[in-house]
Amino acid sequence: MRHIRLLAATGTAVAALALTACGNGTGTEDEGASRPTTPTASAEKTAPGKATGKAASGTPQAGTGGRTANGTPVARTGAPGARPSASPAARGTRGGTGGSGTSVVLCDGANTTVTAQPVARPLNHMLITVKNTGGKTCELPYYPVLRFDQMQWVPQADRGTQPQAVVSLAPGESGYAGVLLSAADGSGTGGMTARRLTVGFQGLTPNSSGGPSATPSLPAEGVYYDSSLKVTYWQQERDDALSW
Numbered sequence: 001m002r003h004i005r006l007l008a009a010t011g012t013a014v015a016a017l018a019l020t021a022c023g024n025g026t027g028t029e030d031e032g033a034s035r036p037t038t039p040t041a042s043a044e045k046t047a048p049g050k051a052t053g054k055a056a057s058g059t060p061q062a063g064t065g066g067r068t069a070n071g072t073p074v075a076r077t078g079a080p081g082a083r084p085s086a087s088p089a090a091r092g093t094r095g096g097t098g099g100s101g102t103s104v105v106l107c108d109g110a111n112t113t114v115t116a117q118p119v120a121r122p123l124n125h126m127l128i129t130v131k132n133t134g135g136k137t138c139e140l141p142y143y144p145v146l147r148f149d150q151m152q153w154v155p156q157a158d159r160g161t162q163p164q165a166v167v168s169l170a171p172g173e174s175g176y177a178g179v180l181l182s183a184a185d186g187s188g189t190g191g192m193t194a195r196r197l198t199v200g201f202q203g204l205t206p207n208s209s210g211g212p213s214a215t216p217s218l219p220a221e222g223v224y225y226d227s228s229l230k231v232t233y234w235q236q237e238r239d240d241a242l243s244w
Contacts, residue, residue, distance in 0.1 A: 104139060105138045106140075106204070106210045106211055107210075108214075109213050109215075111132065111133060111134035112131055112132055112133055112214070113130075114199050115217075116128050116197055116217070116218060116223075118223060119242065123184050124181045124182045125242060126179040126223065127179070127242060128178075128241075129175075130175045130177075130214075131169075132169040133172075134171060135171055136171065137170045138168075139166050140201070141203065142233060143231050144231055146179065146199060147198040148196070149195060151194075155231050158180075161233045161244055162233045163233055163240075167236050174238075175234050175235065176234070176235045176238045176240070176241035177231055177233070178242050178244060180229065180230045181223060181224060181225040181226075181228075182226040182229070183226065188226030188227045188228035189226060189227045190226055190227050191224060191226035191227075192224070192225070192226075193224050194223050194225060195222045197215065197218055198214070199214045200213045201214075
């Protein structure tokens, strides 16, 4: 019986020691069930359209994905694999960086040599040749802008000659354009002989300036043209410039 009382006293002493440890910070004490956290005012209120992933109207912002209020999926504008537009304007401007990350250099009168030579076939045609004399690949968007002497109108391009891709010239390479000078059947009007030719270059948007123009020499007798005057788009191959 004495042995049993001694064990009981020992157990009581151990329990008292544990309670003392919790009270002096050397142990852990039961704090009861956890309490719900009340959101602070700063977390509940945000400025309209900021840090929410949605515009003030509740519509997901562009590039974030998600769904609109009626559940319609919204495409991610910045999704992996998205490709930039292949049009010349989307690739950047002269000397700039385009969507492909490459620098676009335009061919012009400063980095090329330009010649203009009448040809025997086709009849009443002239060939314009542009050779890249620079150290970088350059591009020839659209078609040449021609001006004989002081003419006040611009010859139009034949839409049927537009290539599938912009003509690109590596250093030393040449590009071409054909010119219909006059109607073979004599239907053109206002015919005259030109002594001077100016070849203008277009930029990455239609009818914009692509840089300095060129003034290739014409034959000593000049070049006859009339109201039928028309040009091709720039071509990668000589034969394509003269096959219309």
